[in-house]
Amino acid sequence: MRGDILELGSYLGRSAVVLGDLLRPGERLTVCDLFDSEAGDAENAAEMTMSYRSSLTRSAFEANYLAFHPELPVIVQAPTSVLADGRVPAGSCRFVHVDASHLYEHVVGDIEVARRALAEDGLVVLDDYRSEHTPGVSAAVWQAVFTAGLRPVLLTPMKFYGTWGDPEPVREVLLARDWRAEGYTVDEDTIADLRVLRLNYVVQPPAAARSGPRRLLLELLPPVATRAVRRALRALRGRRAAGAAGPR
Numbered sequence: 421m422r423g424d425i426l427e428l429g430s431y432l433g434r435s436a437v438v439l440g441d442l443l444r445p446g447e448r449l450t451v452c453d454l455f456d457s458e459a460g461d462a463e464n465a466a467e468m469t470m471s472y473r474s475s476l477t478r479s480a481f482e483a484n485y486l487a488f489h490p491e492l493p494v495i496v497q498a499p500t501s502v503l504a505d506g507r508v509p510a511g512s513c514r515f516v517h518v519d520a521s522h523l524y525e526h527v528v529g530d531i532e533v534a535r536r537a538l539a540e541d542g543l544v545v546l547d548d549y550r551s552e553h554t555p556g557v558s559a560a561v562w563q564a565v566f567t568a569g570l571r572p573v574l575l576t577p578m579k580f581y582g583t584w585g586d587p588e589p590v591r592e593v594l595l596a597r598d599w600r601a602e603g604y605t606v607d608e609d610t611i612a613d614l615r616v617l618r619l620n621y622v623v624q625p626p627a628a629a630r631s632g633p634r635r636l637l638l639e640l641l642p643p644v645a646t647r648a649v650r651r652a653l654r655a656l657r658g659r660r661a662a663g664a665a666g667p668r
């Protein structure tokens with residue numbers, strides 16, 4: 421399946437960096453976040469003050485993203501509600517990551533933005549759908565399942581993966597994968613006649629699956645990428661390039 425990728429809520433770029441890795445030629449990543457702008461309502465403003473560092477998140481996002489990718493994604497610095505205006509064309513996306521406000525009313529809106537942006541059989545990923553501190557997300561997610569045709573595909577400890585299209589093709593792909601080798605088990609549940617897979621961590625993934633410079637750097641990257649981090653990354657790339665060009 422081809423299509424663009426959209427992220428609602430990017431903060432310092434951790435998930436956006438990974439989404440950028442998934443882009444294929446001709447595809448576009450759009451991220452939408454308030455960054456350092458004012459929230460549009462008092463509850464959202466209180467959430468922002470409580471949860472996120474208030475300054476420099478846009479420039480920190482850009483620095484972090486550019487440490488891993490040559491070009492920035494399309495950045496919409498605004499409340500996610502602006503995306504209802506159709507600036508992300510309807511049906512243009514194959515993957516939408518929703519990780520912005522945790523307030524019920526906002527998440528309902530974000531799910532609607534995702535539904536409209538997704539192509540048939542595209543996947544939406546909803547973060548924090550069952551965290552203790554985010555009951556509004558849980559309410560909005562399961563409401564979309566029971567009243568708006570969202571079909572669960574995969575539940576992980578943190579994320580709900582679903583589609584408004586046919587969940588079977590992606591289920592088959594998921595079931596064919598050797599999850600145990602990567603340190604997970606997969607169970608199957610039925611919720612109101614909807615079949616859903618559940619991914620559980622059983623053991624630490626084997627060292628081979630955990631290592632790799634990019635994964636390591638992602639884990640080590642501090643909240644704000646410093647010049648030193650970026651310099652180190654460039655040096656690493658340079659050394660790799662030199663190694664590849666050198667004698668075999």
Ligand SMILES: C[S@@+](CC[C@H](N)C(=O)[O-])C[C@H]1O[C@@H](n2cnc3c(N)ncnc32)[C@H](O)[C@@H]1O
Nearest residue numbers: 429430431434435453454455499500519520521
């Ligand atoms: C949980 S963080 C995102 C984390 C990010 N996806 C990651 O993996 O590192 C939530 C982000 O949503 C943004 N946010 C909160 N309410 C928003 C709203 N109404 N519109 C746009 N962004 C919002 C915050 O600025 C914050 O950067």
